[in-house]
Amino acid sequence: MSVPDGDVPIPPVVRELAGSEKIEPVWSNELGGLTFRLGRERYIKWTPAETSIDLKEEARRLKWVIRYSPVPKVLESGSDRSGSWMITEALPWESAVADRWFADPARAVRAAATGLRAFHDAVPVEQCPFDWSVRTRVGDRDLPVDPPSIDRLVVCHGDACMPNTLIADDGSWAAHVDMGTMGVADRWADLAPAIWSIEYNFGRNYREAFLDAYGVELDRERLDYYLWLWEST
Known part of the structure; x- marks a missing residue:
């Protein structure tokens, strides 16, 4: 995992979900997964379909564990032909x-x-x-x-x-x-x-x-x- 260097292609679904909010790349990984900050209040995590990683599984885990330990709150998750995505609330740390x-x-x-x-x-x-x-x-x-x-x-x-x-x-x-x-x-x-x-x-x-x-x-x-x-x- 690293901070993206240079121009980062923004997946169409990320642009759609961001609406009018500013999109800022913050993390990338070796599998092609990307994390973006949307405005000041949300993050979106996206991973390409070819990785076979479904972020719905991470969303399930976050929704379960948040009752016991501080983690980001899941707002939305889904998938399309390009990959899967998950939107969480931004944390202030x-x-x-x-x-x-x-x-x-x-x-x-x-x-x-x-x-x-x-x-x-x-x-x-x-x-x-x-x-x-x-x-x-x-x-x-x-x-x-x-x-x-x-x-x-x-x-x-x-x-x-x-x-x-x-x-x-x-x-x-x-x-x-x-x-x-x-x-x-x-x-x-x-x-x-x-x-x-x-x-x-x-x-x-x-x-x-x-x-x-x-x-x-x-x-x-x-x-x-x-x-x-x-x-x-």
């Missing part, structure tokens, strides 16, 4: 990779850690209708190694990287975004990509700070396994 938090990485890392722990503690596993287990992620493929035993079963964010963490002005965690693969799994399925993202954005010196703020000791076996799984799926 910045991503953990915004310039102000790059200048204060210690606070950004702490916010990411405490926010992820709050999410894991607040969202009930027993009520969650979504699964993100190893078997669900790999399907019928043979695994080169057996997964480690479950450390703690939680409802995982599914992409707990720094860009998907929103931080309030006082440096505290505020909300999460991008919940397309949210589901029940071992917490290390979230911790591993979160640690990778922190090291990618802020350097390896912040790994221990993240683990301390989350409240867990480094588990090398689970970290390595779930990094491999994240990169493979």
Whole structure:
């Protein structure tokens, strides 16, 4: 995921849904997915049909989890031949990779850690209708190694990287975004990509700070396994 560089083609459905509002590209990903800000109050996420990603699934997850943890409110979702789209309310906070938090990485890392722990503690596993287990992620493929035993079963964010963490002005965690693969799994399925993202954005010196703020000791076996799984799926 990155900030779009240069001119970004705006899908016709995005222009139609924006109406007279200003359209500002804010994110793009390697699959061709795009996120735009519409005016001051809304965001629209769009993904092309060839990715086989249906944003209605993310909309379902957001509508369910919002009762337990702060996430964007879904206003509309749909699809056409070009792809699928979802409109959410804008939240009044910045991503953990915004310039102000790059200048204060210690606070950004702490916010990411405490926010992820709050999410894991607040969202009930027993009520969650979504699964993100190893078997669900790999399907019928043979695994080169057996997964480690479950450390703690939680409802995982599914992409707990720094860009998907929103931080309030006082440096505290505020909300999460991008919940397309949210589901029940071992917490290390979230911790591993979160640690990778922190090291990618802020350097390896912040790994221990993240683990301390989350409240867990480094588990090398689970970290390595779930990094491999994240990169493979």
